[in-house]
Amino acid sequence: MLPKIIERDDLRAFVEALLADNVVVAPIRKGEKYVFSEVETFDEIALDYNISLLSPKKFFYPQIETVLKFKIGDRPESQAITEASPVIIFGIHPCDIAATWLLDEVFKEDPADPNYLEKRKKAVLIGLNCAQPCDEFSFCRDMGSYNVEEGFDLMLTDLGEKYFVEIGSKLGEEILVEGAHFRDATSGDLKDRQAYQEKKETNFVKRIPYDTKFLPEILEESYDSLVWDAIAKRCFSCGSCNIVCPTCYCFNVTDEVAASAAEGERKRVWDSCQLAEFTEVAGGEVFREERSSRLRHRFFRKGKWLLERYGKLGCVGCGRCDRNCLVKINSVEVYTQLAGEPVQ
Amino acid sequence: MKPKVAFFSFTSCEGCQLMFLNLEDELLDLLGLVEIVNFREAMKEVLADEYDIAFVEGSITTHSDIEEVEDIRKRTKILIAFGACATIGGINAIKNFQPLDDVRKYVYDRDWDKIDTVPTMSVDQVVDVDCYIHGCPVDKKEILDVVTSVILGKTPRVPDYPVCVECKLAENVCVFDKGLVCLGPVTRAGCSAICPTFGNKCLGCRGIISDPNVNAEKDLLAERGLSIDDILKEFRMFDGLSEVSK
Numbered sequence: 001m002l003p004k005i006i007e008r009d010d011l012r013a014f015v016e017a018l019l020a021d022n023v024v025v026a027p028i029r030k031g032e033k034y035v036f037s038e039v040e041t042f043d044e045i046a047l048d049y050n051i052s053l054l055s056p057k058k059f060f061y062p063q064i065e066t067v068l069k070f071k072i073g074d075r076p077e078s079q080a081i082t083e084a085s086p087v088i089i090f091g092i093h094p095c096d097i098a099a100t101w102l103l104d105e106v107f108k109e110d111p112a113d114p115n116y117l118e119k120r121k122k123a124v125l126i127g128l129n130c131a132q133p134c135d136e137f138s139f140c141r142d143m144g145s146y147n148v149e150e151g152f153d154l155m156l157t158d159l160g161e162k163y164f165v166e167i168g169s170k171l172g173e174e175i176l177v178e179g180a181h182f183r184d185a186t187s188g189d190l191k192d193r194q195a196y197q198e199k200k201e202t203n204f205v206k207r208i209p210y211d212t213k214f215l216p217e218i219l220e221e222s223y224d225s226l227v228w229d230a231i232a233k234r235c236f237s238c239g240s241c242n243i244v245c246p247t248c249y250c251f252n253v254t255d256e257v258a259a260s261a262a263e264g265e266r267k268r269v270w271d272s273c274q275l276a277e278f279t280e281v282a283g284g285e286v287f288r289e290e291r292s293s294r295l296r297h298r299f300f301r302k303g304k305w306l307l308e309r310y311g312k313l314g315c316v317g318c319g320r321c322d323r324n325c326l327v328k329i330n331s332v333e334v335y336t337q338l339a340g341e342p343v344q
Numbered sequence: 345m346k347p348k349v350a351f352f353s354f355t356s357c358e359g360c361q362l363m364f365l366n367l368e369d370e371l372l373d374l375l376g377l378v379e380i381v382n383f384r385e386a387m388k389e390v391l392a393d394e395y396d397i398a399f400v401e402g403s404i405t406t407h408s409d410i411e412e413v414e415d416i417r418k419r420t421k422i423l424i425a426f427g428a429c430a431t432i433g434g435i436n437a438i439k440n441f442q443p444l445d446d447v448r449k450y451v452y453d454r455d456w457d458k459i460d461t462v463p464t465m466s467v468d469q470v471v472d473v474d475c476y477i478h479g480c481p482v483d484k485k486e487i488l489d490v491v492t493s494v495i496l497g498k499t500p501r502v503p504d505y506p507v508c509v510e511c512k513l514a515e516n517v518c519v520f521d522k523g524l525v526c527l528g529p530v531t532r533a534g535c536s537a538i539c540p541t542f543g544n545k546c547l548g549c550r551g552i553i554s555d556p557n558v559n560a561e562k563d564l565l566a567e568r569g570l571s572i573d574d575i576l577k578e579f580r581m582f583d584g585l586s587e588v589s590k
Binding site: 243256260276324326 | 367369370371373374376377485488489491492493495496501503504505506508509512513515516517518520521522528529530555556557559560561563564
């Protein structure tokens with residue numbers, strides 16, 4: 001589908017048209033940071049946000065979600081719960097779009113996850129391109145997620161007085177019609193978009209001193225590296241890196257019984273492989289008792305195992321893990337140190 | 345027959361018992377499951393002296409407390425340490441870092457030597473505890489989880505990971521990012537990070553997790569300008585009995 005243009009001044013009218021009959025979530029300010037939250041007016045939207053605390057995955061895969069309601073007693077019953085309502089996610093950045101692609105792959109794999117997929121199906125993704133990295137924690141260029149060609153319904157690129165609009169799906173095209181503030185991009189607009197891209201390519205720099213396609217091999221060679229022990233010494237195992245990660249998808253399942261002890265709800269809650277409890281099995285055995293083995297597990301998931309399984313890195317380089325790490329464990333540093341290790 | 349439930353209180357503000365009474369929407373359902381036989385804060389009658397479940401609130405701080413809780417233990421099948429004072433000693437343990445006689449003089453003035461006291465202990469330092477409901481005050485959801493679990497014969501789930509997990513789930517701005525310090529990285533979760541969610545810092549009221557990275561926390565607090573004394577004060581607010589406060 002050919003790209004469109006919307007004038008800067010018309011964006012408000014377009015978003016307001018969306019707001020009139022849809023639930024729209026967008027980045028808004030929270031203290032010094034940003035979160036994706038439902039908005040009621042265009043002015044609430046922080047178009048210039050760098051990165052949200054949690055990624056918009058929370059709209060397809062909520063932090064806490066009821067998946068089953070049950071009755072206990074003489075006649076036990078249970079009913080699976082799948083709740084999904086339409087939502088427009090406005091302003092999602094390329095890294096988070098790339099992360100959504102990975103989550104889609106994971107959750108549609110057999111057995112498919114209806115709770116995720118139903119919500120995902122009802123979500124419209126309107127992307128917002130980034131002209132420069134969020135901050136010193138971003139390594140999206142290394143992970144190849146600073147540009148996305150697909151995975152969005154619309155993608156807006158800020159060209160100053162106008163936005164360049166790429167259409168990624170039939171749904172995206174339909175929304176445009178609804179807005180009716182768009183015109184076809186001219187060759188002049190395409191040139192402006194090209195100039196934006198050239199500038200963008202210089203703004204985003206690689207930070208890992210090798211191509212990330214070598215990550216699986218480097219990790220493979222680093223399984224027994226002392227780097228894991230060294231960083232584990234300061235790791236809290238607080239799980240923050242997992243909880244803020246846009247590609248982490250592990251959850252725990254708990255049953256909450258009502259005060260009557262006759263009924264209850266089964267909930268799934270985001271979990272973290274950094275917690276000792278994560279690998280605890282019946283009988284109390286914990287498979288990854290050492291912090292270092294839990295840390296290593298996370299990096300292997302991101303840099304090796306998911307790539308081998310889904311054909312894409314399990315990390316989009318958004319840097320949320322590192323930004324939220326109180327003890328400054330830094331992915332780029334870890335990957336760099338691993339490569340500097342003598343091969344055993 | 346419904347399990348017999350009793351409530352007992354030692355050194356505490358008795359606010360955790362109040363949290364039980366605050367379960368207004370669930371109280372009638374709970375009374376369908378259990379029979380409350382001794383609950384001074386809620387009723388005059390004492391209907392039994394043997395209990396299936398005893399909620400023991402408060403720290404143990406006198407010789408008579410010791411005798412009393414030992415006696416309760418003998419008459420109880422499942423003893424639940426109820427609230428921070430009972431589970432970890434809580435703020436009552438602050439006195440353990442001062443000479444006991446100084447504390448007595450300060451509190452009781454000229455009659456200080458007539459009033460007995462011992463260094464503050466958590467309930468499990470005196471008797472076996474079967475189950476813990478942490479927090480200052482306890483979380484209503486956890487009370488329900490424990491009561492229904494006991495009724496159904498399940499083991500209640502007590503988190504043993506840091507508050508950071510729940511704080512991130514709540515999408516809070518990190519307390520450290522606001523220029524404050526926080527005990528969340530080493531404190532047991534289960535409170536839904538209620539204090540950071542409402543703009544405060546974590547004070548450690550649910551106790552220290554079983555595998556804390558204490559050195560990392562102390563380094564972190566020192567990096568934010570706290571002296572050794574300041575750091576110990578942070579820990580000793582609620583966690584005076586823990587290794588971290590030594």
